[in-house]
Amino acid sequence: MIEAIELTKIYPGVEALSDVTLEIKKGSFVGLVGPNGSGKSTFLKLLMGMLRPTSGTVTIDYRKPGWKTRKFTAYVPEIDTLYSWMRVEECIGWYSSYFNDWNKKKAEMLQSVLGIKRFRKVGELSRGFRARLRLFLALSRDAKVFLLDEPLSGIDPASRERIEEAIVKSLEGNETVIFSTHIVKEVEKLFDSVIFLKEGAVFLHRDADELRAEYGKGIEEIFREVYNE
Amino acid sequence: MNNLFVKELRDEMGWIIGIAGFVLGVNLLMYLFSGNRFISSSVSLAITSTPMYLYVFLKSIGVFKDEWDRNTIYTLFSLPIRGYEIVLTKIGVVVLEVFLYYTLALFVPYILTLPENPLGISLYEVIKMIVFFSMTASLIIPFPVFAYIVGRYSPKLKGLVTFGVLAGTGILYGKILPLLRQIFSTVPGVTISIHTTEIEISKTLPLDWFFATLLFGLILVYISSLLIEKVEV
Amino acid sequence: MYNFRMDRPIYIQIMELVKRRIVRGEYAGSLPTVRELALELEVNPNTVARAYRELEREGIIRARVGSGSFVNEEKVEELKKELVKEAFEEFLLSLKELGLEKEKIKEILEGLYD
Numbered sequence: 001m002i003e004a005i006e007l008t009k010i011y012p013g014v015e016a017l018s019d020v021t022l023e024i025k026k027g028s029f030v031g032l033v034g035p036n037g038s039g040k041s042t043f044l045k046l047l048m049g050m051l052r053p054t055s056g057t058v059t060i061d062y063r064k065p066g067w068k069t070r071k072f073t074a075y076v077p078e079i080d081t082l083y084s085w086m087r088v089e090e091c092i093g094w095y096s097s098y099f100n101d102w103n104k105k106k107a108e109m110l111q112s113v114l115g116i117k118r119f120r121k122v123g124e125l126s127r128g129f130r131a132r133l134r135l136f137l138a139l140s141r142d143a144k145v146f147l148l149d150e151p152l153s154g155i156d157p158a159s160r161e162r163i164e165e166a167i168v169k170s171l172e173g174n175e176t177v178i179f180s181t182h183i184v185k186e187v188e189k190l191f192d193s194v195i196f197l198k199e200g201a202v203f204l205h206r207d208a209d210e211l212r213a214e215y216g217k218g219i220e221e222i223f224r225e226v227y228n229e
Numbered sequence: 230m231n232n233l234f235v236k237e238l239r240d241e242m243g244w245i246i247g248i249a250g251f252v253l254g255v256n257l258l259m260y261l262f263s264g265n266r267f268i269s270s271s272v273s274l275a276i277t278s279t280p281m282y283l284y285v286f287l288k289s290i291g292v293f294k295d296e297w298d299r300n301t302i303y304t305l306f307s308l309p310i311r312g313y314e315i316v317l318t319k320i321g322v323v324v325l326e327v328f329l330y331y332t333l334a335l336f337v338p339y340i341l342t343l344p345e346n347p348l349g350i351s352l353y354e355v356i357k358m359i360v361f362f363s364m365t366a367s368l369i370i371p372f373p374v375f376a377y378i379v380g381r382y383s384p385k386l387k388g389l390v391t392f393g394v395l396a397g398t399g400i401l402y403g404k405i406l407p408l409l410r411q412i413f414s415t416v417p418g419v420t421i422s423i424h425t426t427e428i429e430i431s432k433t434l435p436l437d438w439f440f441a442t443l444l445f446g447l448i449l450v451y452i453s454s455l456l457i458e459k460v461e462v
Numbered sequence: 463m464y465n466f467r468m469d470r471p472i473y474i475q476i477m478e479l480v481k482r483r484i485v486r487g488e489y490a491g492s493l494p495t496v497r498e499l500a501l502e503l504e505v506n507p508n509t510v511a512r513a514y515r516e517l518e519r520e521g522i523i524r525a526r527v528g529s530g531s532f533v534n535e536e537k538v539e540e541l542k543k544e545l546v547k548e549a550f551e552e553f554l555l556s557l558k559e560l561g562l563e564k565e566k567i568k569e570i571l572e573g574l575y576d
Contacts, residue, residue, distance in 0.1 A: 218468025
């Protein structure tokens with residue numbers, strides 16, 4: 001479903017991604033882990049066509065990322081990106097109108113799980129609630145690919161719980177999900193496979209349960225070992 | 230696209246209200262403090278017109294730059310929309326602001342002085358002026374839009390590139406204009422006439438430069454629409 | 463919510479859980495669907511699907527196209543023996559770790575036998 005071949009992204013002075021070659025099969029829930037600055041956000045943005053590769057290629061469903069692939073790809077950015085003057089309800093109405101894969105039933109369920117406040121303005125929401133809204137907009141779609149960029153980072157514990165619950169409840173099992181994070185605890189149980197990024201390169205890419213069987217350790221523990229050198 | 234235009238409109242609502250308030254305010258002041266009403270409104274138009282050109286220029290960049298500054302560009306680029314949709318809706322809103330400005334600046338004094346109508350101007354002439362001034366000011370828009378988008382497309386030195394492209398495009402326009410004007414040399418001009426018992430003014434303004442610039446501008450808009458699909462966030 | 467250990471494959475822990483429930487008679491009718499169980503355990507449906515596939519390979523459950531999965535009754539007796547044996551072996555292991563003599567342990571056990 002997702003393929004990168006010698007994918008490299010260089011910003012002035014910084015090599016964010018180095019020669020990344022990987023393949024992610026359709027329907028897998030991938031944990032993209034690594035500390036801040038390891039290239040996770042860059043990878044996701046490249047998948048959305050928000051960045052151009054410096055060299056190498058990346059494809060999503062065998063296509064170059066662009067406006068066409070956004071029809072079936074749902075992206076949750078790490079930062080606040082919604083129009084703060086919109087009321088939540090208007091924001092949902094406007095955003096959902098662009099997607100044929102908007103699932104009303106899912107949206108209803110997620111609205112209650114995430115505690116979406118319909119009548120406030122987006123700008124008036126707290127950080128945690130803005131994060132919940134961003135996730136809501138993505139998960140309410142029957143997208144083929146979900147790209148979640150650090151959905152739990154810097155979020156209050158109550159919002160974290162709701163977000164985790166929302167993700168679990170919206171999974172059917174056939175979606176391709178890339179969950180990028182530097183906090184692995186609690187969410188590692190959702191990973192089918194894990195990609196460890198270190199300074200822009202793929203350090204490890206394995207099936208999660210296989211890793212557990214082979215090392216007798218959880219992903220969180222392996223994470224600490226990998227990045228403490 | 231209509232959805233997007235509505236969002237752009239609401240995004241700009243503050244400025245739209247500001248323009249309306251400003252023009253109405255100036256008109257009101259002129260109306261209260263000046264004797265010869267319509268002359269005063271031409272004065273007010275003249276006073277506020279030059280800043281309008283500057284405003285259009287800055288606004289054309291602003292409607293794009295704001296999306297980047299506020300990070301809402303991520304939302305825009307997560308939608309499955311084409312580049313031309315973004316470019317046209319944003320230009321559309323700026324054009325709307327221009328039309329609003331000139332409509333209020335010319336129409337309001339016309340209405341206010343209707344009973345006396347000191348300059349004997351017909352509604353038709355007022356409308357012609359509104360359309361002509363608005364479209365002329367709108368011709369500026371493609372230049373900063375194109376320069377900004379090219380700047381954003383370039384991986385480095387975005388500000389410098391924007392400036393360079395602006396200058397370069399301006400120079401190119403200057404060189405190409407005579408050639409383009411020839412294409413439209415047969416287009417008739419627009420005539421604006423004012424007759425009263427005292428004055429008889431009739432000015433015919435040639436439109437070949439207008440359509441030449443419009444053509445150039447549309448080409449810039451087309452290229453901008455293609456490029457914006459490839460810019461980096 | 464169910465607390466899984468992260469240092470062992472989750473699909474294996476799910477298999478063990480399902481086996482225990484089968485032995486307890488909780489799945490006398492049909493097994494929950496992959497999605498239902500995933501929701502209950504708060505894990506990825508793919509992991510549950512993997513557990514179910516392994517259980518099918520072991521012959522403990524059978525999938526019928528369209529009507530979900532069912533317990534293979536023939537295997538339940540064997541399963542009971544297997545689980546009791548496992549529990550017992552764990553018990554024995556913890557006793558042996560005490561480092562006491564077999565006779566001493568027997569003596570204590572007889573005393574406790576109530």
